[in-house]
Amino acid sequence: MAETPRLELIGITKAYPGVVANNNVSLKVMPGEIHALLGENGAGKSTLVKFIYGVQKADTGRMLWEGEEVRPANPNAARKLGIGMVFQHFSLFDAMTVEENISLGISPELTKGDLAGRIREVSAQYGLPLDPDRYVHTLSVGERQRIEVVRCLLQDPQLLIMDEPTSVLTPQEVEELFKTLRRLSEEGVSILYISHKLEEIKALCHTATIMRMGEVVVECIPENETARSMAEMMMGENLVSPERAERHTDGQVKLELSNLNVVSAHQHGTELKNINLQLRAGEVLGVAGIAGNGQRELMEVLTGEVLLDEPASIRIDRVSAGRMDPIARRGAGVGLIPEERLGHGAVPEMSLWENAFLSGATRMGLQKNGFIQVAASNAFAEKVVDEFRVKTTGVSHAANSLSGGNLQKFIVGREIMQNPGVIVALQPTWGVDAGSAAAIRQALIDLASRGAAVLAVSQDLEELFEISDRIAVICEGRMSEARPVENVTVEEIGLLMAGIGLEGEPADAA
Amino acid sequence: MLLRLEQRPEVSKSMVYASPLIAVVLTILTAMVMFALLGVDPVKAIATFFIEPISTLDGLAELCVKATPLILIGVGLALGFQANVWNIGAEGQLIIGALAGGGLALAFYDHSSIFLVPAMLVSGVIGGMAWAAIPAWLKTRYNTNEILTSLMLTYVGLLVLSYLVHGPWKDPEGQNFPESRLFHESALLPILIDETRLNVGWLLALLVVVAGWLLISRHIIGFQIKVIGMAPMAARFAGFKEKRLIWLTLLISGGCAGLAGVIELSGAIGQIVPSISPGYGFTAIIVAFLGRLHPVGVFFAGLLMALTYLGGDSAQITMNMPNAVIGVFQGMLLFFLLASDVLIRYRVRIGPHKVQAEVAE
Structure with missing residues (x-):
């Protein structure tokens, strides 16, 4: 293909203390392509798109836009290039109308004239029903997301980045969103679609880049893969579905x-x-x-x-x-x-054994006359760590030194072991x-x-x-x-x- | 060469304890520079300040006498601070505690009883608690800010003291000086070492340190205090009662301050005077932080801070320095402590930012 990629990333690397979020990541998105960025939490997807959208700077690497090297310094510069982004968490004011919210988030020149009219136009054109005069607090989550999408579309983006857009939607709303995205793609808009939901990616995306631990593992065509094969590439291990021996639901x-x-x-x-x-x-x-x-x-x-x-x-x-x-x-x-x-199920700065005491004090007999039984609490915490295969070098480590998955295993284990x-x-x-x-x-x-x-x-x-x-x-x-x-x-x-x-x-x- | 701060992956436990020592060293170095600029021999000045005051038995006893209220109040405040309960009004609770104990001494000024001193101590604790109960009630009932209420009550406490020594409690034979009668022998704390002012109060302070240490590190109440300070939601999840802990920490810190007040009165002063404390209640805030909000740390920090009082006195006498030098020392200490605390979460790196080769697990 002689076509110039709309966006090309070459060798992007970004390190934080103790962790490399992106390591030599390269990526190509063609015009009109719906490109999935797939990976588990912490695989480095968010860091990468933050760089594209000008929120963060990379340590090394180049970004080409329509074949020319660019380096957006901030989201405004990215928007000027034609990059729009819909974040996972919305930035909307509940007490204001749809139109007011949209006018706050776009460049001032666009707010002139009949903004409400253009909102109606865009929302009708792309099947995103939205009333500019409604107050945001009266809207459902799906409708709120439409505000963000319409806000992007008003600026005629050439690349739309969507960060986990379906996590807040019902299956029907997801289908509606996909129709819109497909239409945009037909009109030549590129879409970078971030998700870890495999079925969705199979249904929607033309190509997928799979990331694991900050690196690109593989680029594939989702249509030719199964959800399972993509999951295994994403995790780097074989997937086991949960099993249960018997079901008996007629208990007391x-x-x-x-x-x-x-x-x-x-x-x-x-x-x-x-x-x-x-x-x-x-x-x-x-x-x-x-x-x-x-x-x-x-x-x-x-x-x-x-x-x-x-x-x-x-x-x-x-x-x-x-x-x-x-x-x-x-x-x-x-x-x-x-x-x-962090902060509710466990105290981040406290050690694992103290967190074991937190909820296990009474039921596990970890206190005597109001005094903490340190040895018993340590033993209980170690049992949880062993039984639930929590990756840590010891129960005296602080809860916030564990990865999300390991801490959650610890918390679940702590409750189940009681x-x-x-x-x-x-x-x-x-x-x-x-x-x-x-x-x-x-x-x-x-x-x-x-x-x-x-x-x-x-x-x-x-x-x-x-x-x-x-x-x-x-x-x-x-x-x-x-x-x-x-x-x-x-x-x-x-x-x-x-x-x-x-x-x-x-x-x-x- | 470029110096920069880099976040540590986990809080450095050794830095938690090293930081106060770094602060002390930096304070001494800066003080030496300051002395040199003032045209004083820095080594001699430091010796006058830190060594001379404690080179005699009497000096050591004085150190303990001065450290007693700082340690007592510091331990109480540290417990509250760990629970994010900011009692800034220990000075007022000290005064009211002193008045509650001292009032008892005046009421029985011509009686002799071995029960008088214990009764005064208890009464002092209750007085301090009562004064701290006001911010506790306002906070749990009306959600007021205890920083403001406890601080403002300090000034009310000072006015109460001033009214009493100028009015009803003034010594009838005192030639109109704003002072109470001298306490009777049996209203004075027993002296531990003859010819010094070292009294039983010191032992009480040690007892409070041990009790505070047991409470915070081994008892469920100390655990609840820490959890509520670090993660209030987790405290609710565990079923800890926030209001009860607010009451408890304020009553403990108020009681400790009240005890310090009555000890100061009946151990070191012997009568009620218009100024009972040279700001122990406020200095104890520095002591609490310098001691890492830990009772044992507070013990050492209290001794160190007491030394700055003594050193200031001796620098004033032998080297003609202004009294303000005490405040300068205490201020520098807190300043350097806050600065070195950055090292608990960050480390200093030299050179530009480098990309680490290894990938996280």
Whole structure:
């Protein structure tokens, strides 16, 4: 091909203290090509695009734009070249309208004249329905993402960078987004699509560059690969799907939520409305839903960080638990895995054995008359490290010296080793490398096989279908009826996640 | 040649302890330069400042007497600071504690009882706690900032003291001096070494250091204090009660300050005077940080800081230096400490940024 690549990177290297984020990375994106940048968390994808978008400087390496060497000093310079980027985390002001938000994020010349008209034009042209006069806080996450996309498109980009765009979308919204991206590609716009979701990449992308530990492993055509083969290239190891010996979901009720109503303690939080749920011994119940639909509030009332006025709304082994604090709940046999590893599930600056004491103090008998049993705490932490294959050189190391996956394995292990009757996990594998994620899923399944009840709240549908016996969906603080995983499709779950088909007043579960 | 700071992958534990020593060395070096510029022999000046005051038994005893309140308050503050509870008003709690204990001594000024001193000590602790309870209540009830409330209460405490020594508690036979009666023999702390002022208060300070060390490093309450200071969300996850810890740390630090006040009064002064403390409550903040917020560290830092008081006195007497030299020393020490603390998280590298060859695991 004689065509000049729209973007070419040659030998990009960027090092941080103790870690090389990008090592001699080269990449070519042709006009109109949808190019996937695939890799696990920490593989160096974000560092690379930050360099392209002018957020960060590389140590060495060259960047060619339409065949000419450039070095964007900041995002403004990158935008002038024709590079647009949609970040994973939106930068929008809730209290302003769509139009106001867009006018804040683009170059001043573009805000003149009929901006609202042009927003309508672009959104109609690319199938991104958006009303310029709506306030952002009234919009769904999918609609908010459209604002970011439209904001980019208004500037006529030649290259659109999308960083994990689908992590906040329902399956139906993902399909809509893909239609838009395909149309842009037909018009000659190049797209650099960052993701670790293999099925999506197979469905959308023309070519893929796979990165691992800061280096390009291989460039491939996703169409010619299977999801599994790409995953193995991404991880550099063979993938094991979780297995379970037997399913028995007719055990006794371990955790019961009845008519649970909670007003959120957070600004812009979600109110939990009349949630009913029965979690039985030996089953994994998955709760799907897009972030911000009440998962955090649900977790807070389950951990006991927020206490209820009505104690009987939560029952653990038939005992009213709504007013039990976290220590009492652990005493009652509940294991808790919060979403945030650093700062919530573990104290970053504290050693692993102190973090083992943090939640294991009561149930593992690690304190006597108020004094910490250091030897016993160390032994418990070492057992967790051994059993869950946490990579560390010792339990006296600080929690924040571990990688995300290893720390998560430690936290999950710490809860499981306390032999809980019920375990509640929020996003148990969020931001974790694929190897650790597989180990964590297997551990949760094994726990259920031993007769515990597992409640897993996750945004990752693939994960939920893999581990769950039954799946429910949470949307705007309401929970759908839990259905056996065999009798439900991804599409049905997707509709529920979007709030379609959820009854206002669900039938009484009791 | 280019000097630059590079972030360490993990906090350096040895630097945590080396940093105060670096600060002390830098302070002494800078002080020597300063003395030389003032036209004083730097070596002699340092000797006058740091060695002369403690070259006699009496000097050593004085060092302990001065260090007692600093250590007592420093340990209490360190516990609070670890929990991110910023009690800046230890000076006020010291005064109120001293008044609570001293008031008892005045009430029984013509009685002799072996129970008087213990009662005064307890009363001093309660007085300090009561004064610290006000910011604790305001913070847990109304979410006020304890830095402001505790600091402002210090000035209120000073005014209470001033009112009492100028008014109701003034010695009737004292020729109108703003001082109370001299305490009765049995209201004075027992002296440990004859001919010095070293008293039982020193032993109490040592006891508090040991108790504080046990609490912070081995007890669940100390663990809760550390967790809430480092990661409040993790403390909630573990089920620790934040309000209870705010109360507890303020009461402990207030009680320690009150104890320091009553010890100063009945051990070193012997009557209530308009100025009970030369700012021990504030200097103890430096002591707490210099001691790495650790009771054992506070012990050494308290001794060092006490030495700057004594050294300042002796420099004033033998070398004609202004009293401000004490403040200069203490200020430099804190300044250099904060500067060297950068080395805990960063290391100094020479030369331009190099790309490391190895790839992280």
